[in-house]
Amino acid sequence: MTKFLTSSLGKKTVMALSGLFLCLFLLEHLYTNVHLFFGDGGKEFNEASHSMVHSILIRIIEVVLFLAIVVHVAQALLLTKENSDARPVKYAVDGTSKTSDWFSRNMLLTGSIIFFFIVVHLYNFFVPYRVTGHVVGPEEAMATGGETLAMEVAEALSNPIYAIIYLISVLLLAFHLNHGFQSAFQTLGINNQKYSKVWKMASVGFAVLIGVGFGAFPIFFQLAKYIGFDALNWNM
Numbered sequence: 001m002t003k004f005l006t007s008s009l010g011k012k013t014v015m016a017l018s019g020l021f022l023c024l025f026l027l028e029h030l031y032t033n034v035h036l037f038f039g040d041g042g043k044e045f046n047e048a049s050h051s052m053v054h055s056i057l058i059r060i061i062e063v064v065l066f067l068a069i070v071v072h073v074a075q076a077l078l079l080t081k082e083n084s085d086a087r088p089v090k091y092a093v094d095g096t097s098k099t100s101d102w103f104s105r106n107m108l109l110t111g112s113i114i115f116f117f118i119v120v121h122l123y124n125f126f127v128p129y130r131v132t133g134h135v136v137g138p139e140e141a142m143a144t145g146g147e148t149l150a151m152e153v154a155e156a157l158s159n160p161i162y163a164i165i166y167l168i169s170v171l172l173l174a175f176h177l178n179h180g181f182q183s184a185f186q187t188l189g190i191n192n193q194k195y196s197k198v199w200k201m202a203s204v205g206f207a208v209l210i211g212v213g214f215g216a217f218p219i220f221f222q223l224a225k226y227i228g229f230d231a232l233n234w235n236m
């Protein structure tokens, strides 16, 4: 087992599994965020986020998620070093266009920017909600008039600088996934010659879903700000 995990294939497998696990988390995160569009003052979004804090299963998944990020980043650094030391070709899947070539060769760069964004994101939302208590759950907010997570998100995404950083990070994440998704299936041996077109299309589809899905939030809050309507309540 140790021999496998320290081999190149073992490291790639860990990379692929941690990457795919992070992809699952992105889908769940997108689903929760969609509640922000409901025009109910952020009620459903706050409740969905709050119910997660009290679920033992979600707490366990959260720990696995932190580990997956740490493992993914550590393996990324190891593999990139190994690749540059040993051989010029880094990936089993090569993009066909010049653009995808650039992104496939610069996974560590896009990954590092995504990592920086994850840290900023945690600092803005996870820390005030889960650590300092500056942001409170829906019931406490009703009782004390405190700030909810939806309010905190609305405030951050209404800030043009934060919105631009968010958009750039999401765009880079989409390109990271466009290459990473199909590469992961190749690593796991699920992607073969016959179905490579299908996996390529699935990768593009997933990358577009994540890019457009998450990108819609800063655009929506910025539009609301400039048009002058309350994005959480859908009124002027």
Ligand code: HEM
Pocket (backbone or CB within 6 Å): 012, 015, 016, 018, 019, 020, 022, 023, 026, 072, 073, 076, 077, 079, 080, 083, 090, 107, 108, 110, 111, 112, 113, 114, 115, 176, 177, 179, 180, 181, 183, 184, 185, 187
């Ligand atoms: C939500 C966050 C992320 C997701 C969903 C994600 C997803 C993926 C996936 C699916 C792969 C393909 C694995 C394979 O080649 O078999 C991958 C590869 C890669 N990721 Fe990420 N990633 C994320 C964040 C990061 C971060 C934060 C870094 C680094 C700082 C990073 C660096 C890399 C690198 C360098 C590779 C290519 C490794 C190689 O095969 O040589 N990723 N990522």
